[in-house]
Amino acid sequence: MHVNVKLYSIFRLEHPDYDVEEGLKVNLEEESTIMDLLIALGIEQQRVAMVNLNGKITRDKSVALKEGDVVQVFPFFGGG
């Protein structure tokens, strides 16, 4: 299955060929979880503060993904 990944902050800087409009299309095995996706992206899970799955915030990385999901991945943040 394919999911569409949007990267933010330093994760985007670490992927210099990242396309803002398109995001990343990632091919995963069926029933893969957010954790599996992070492994496929090479992003260590302890660096991820928050994931937005189809418009909803989640911090549970064991959630299973399905075809066409949009996954936004955020590192830790703060400031103001």
Added chain:
Amino acid sequence: MSKMIRVDMTKGTVHYEPLNQELEAFGGRGLIAKILNDEVDPGCNPLEAENKLIICTGLLAGTPAPTSGRISIGSKSPLTGTIKEANAGGMAGYMLSRLGVKAIIVEGKSTDDGWFILKVGKDGAVLLPAGEYVGMRNYDLTEKMRTDFGEKVGVLSIGGAGERGYWNSTIQITDTRGRPSRSAARGGLGAVMGSKGLKAVVLEESGPPEIPYHEKELFNTANKNYIAGIKAHPVSGEAMPALGTAVLINIVNALGALPTNNFSAGNFGDAEKISGENLAKIQGERGGKENQPCQPGCPISCSNIYHDENGRHLTSGFEYETIALNGSNCGINDLDTIAMIDRMCDDFGLDTMETGTTIAVCMEAGKAKFGDGKAALGLVEEMIEGTELGKIMGNGTVFAGTKLGVKRIPVVKGQSIAAYDPRALKGTGVTYATSPMGADHTAGNSILEQSVTPTQKEGQVQVSTNLQVGMATFDNLGMCIFSGFCTEDPANIGYLLEMMSGRYGGEWDPDRLFTLGIKTLGLEKSFNSKAGFTEKDDALPEFMYTEKLPPTDSVFDIGPEELSGAVPFKED
């Protein structure tokens, strides 16, 4: 013993005096709260002689402690009627501490509408006639000051907004390149300085300060470890150096808390265009810069330099709050337009945050359309020119909104809400409601808090209280709150305690450290109470309790009884 300078603008006198032991125990925001409680009638008119303006440094000023050069400025605020402390980076705190001065108290009011400059140097402090500086904007003024007083001066100044007495007026502070891009922005402190007839304070270069360490080795070792802690933290060591505070645009948008069209939505379709990531990309192409220190020696360096499309400097210190409140909150998706507003505000001495929310209420009143960047620039120009509408806007969001008949006015205690909609970030909402400062993004922002879901009701009062104590403590140290992210690791708190022992002696434990924040909040609440504020004032604007915020459809549902449990501190 530290020194302070007392400037009597009525008599035109300046003299040095020692701080007593009680005042020595405080720094920055705490010192301001103590002096205002001791010396100013909370019921006073903020723009008359009886109010005082206090400019001071923190407890670790003058040491190599990272980010310890913050300058705190405080007074009774003309915007809110409450006590006010606004702190900023830049050169002022660093230079004042090198001059061996912990505080400047400006009191009285110059007679015959005369304007003055206070010059502080190694050999003393003196009031000089402001002459041709009167009427100058901050960029021209600071340039002329470097010519007249030397390239290395640090400057605090007011622009036209402060001279004219706008309740939305700042005191601008020069940055490491001499530009007036840092700002003690909130609460109209520029008008207080202007009401006294003080146009600027110029700080002359002097040698390194003589700091009486109790145990210098202990301080130095702990300080090195603390700096390593800041650099090892993913936010202060990685995200902020790379992308600055503007990194928050996409994040707060994803949380559904990005103010959009006068706080009518939490999600902006064009967030990506005004994001920190896009800002870094554009500035990379134009020769602007990320990763700039706003004060000497900062290990985070989250400031920036913004170039226009011709590659020329347009503004510096272009931050998240400015971008969100003048961008998405006005429906504006063009960074160059927002950067121009930032430049105009720094130059004329307007708080960019209060300005953004004021423009948005004007848009809601039909004075311009949401998304119309040219019209927004025109509204700022009206404030600068001093047209009838401009003068109304110059007194801030609640004044303008009320005059124009707007019902949805996003303020608490007269100060406009920062760039996090509290319905989708409820811990910050508790802080907005209960901070003695009014709605404030530096008083205890729960965007930092990863343990509580932002839209849940439970636990937010405690989250806000803990954060407010932590922030008020850092505001006593005179350190930037961004240098405190690493204190989530207790080892780093340990280093901070050793730094305090090394500097001041005695046993320091977390209780003693955070008592600084608790005492400060107590003193501030005491001042506000005597100024007539009650628990009824600890509330968000009505529409935020009833109007659902898309896309989370959340309302603010933490009632007065629960809010009364936040910051339960009292000092007499």
